[in-house]
Amino acid sequence: MPRKRISDRDAKGRAVLQSSDQTARTILVVEDDCFIRTTIAEYLHECGWHVVEAETATEAVAILKSNNTTVDLVFSDIQMPGAMDGFGLAAWIRQHLPGVRIILTSGDVKVCGASTELCDEGPILKPYDQRRLVERIRFHLQGN
Secondary structure: OOOEEEEEEOOOOOEEEEEOOOOOOEEEEEOOOHHHHHHHHHHHHHOOOEEEEEOOHHHHHHHHHOOOOOOOEEEEEOOOOOOOOHHHHHHHHHHHOOOOEEEEEEOOHHHHHHHOOOOOEEEEEOOOOHHHHHHHHHHHHHOO
């Protein structure tokens, strides 16, 4: 397992987690609930991935547009505050970055059906099993 470290903090003080293994893939976790976002980001980091966090879909788009980070997979909640929700984010990614993998999550079973055409898998219902999520991420990143 590669050595891991917490790199600099982003503009909002959230840790941008990185692995010292330069071949590690980058996952963007988009979740408005700070506790859920931090918990899953730290777990994914412990599994060996670079992890970047966003609180909203708009913030995620800004990260995806930046030249500072190349994102391989986006793991996003569907229901988030702001002008864009997880469906809007997935549609934006499909249009602008078709090679980026997308896994959506939601605690609402009703919104889950609409996401199948926008993402590679999902939605994964909350509360989700972290080990199962890691299996799904590994599966989707193998194709890239």
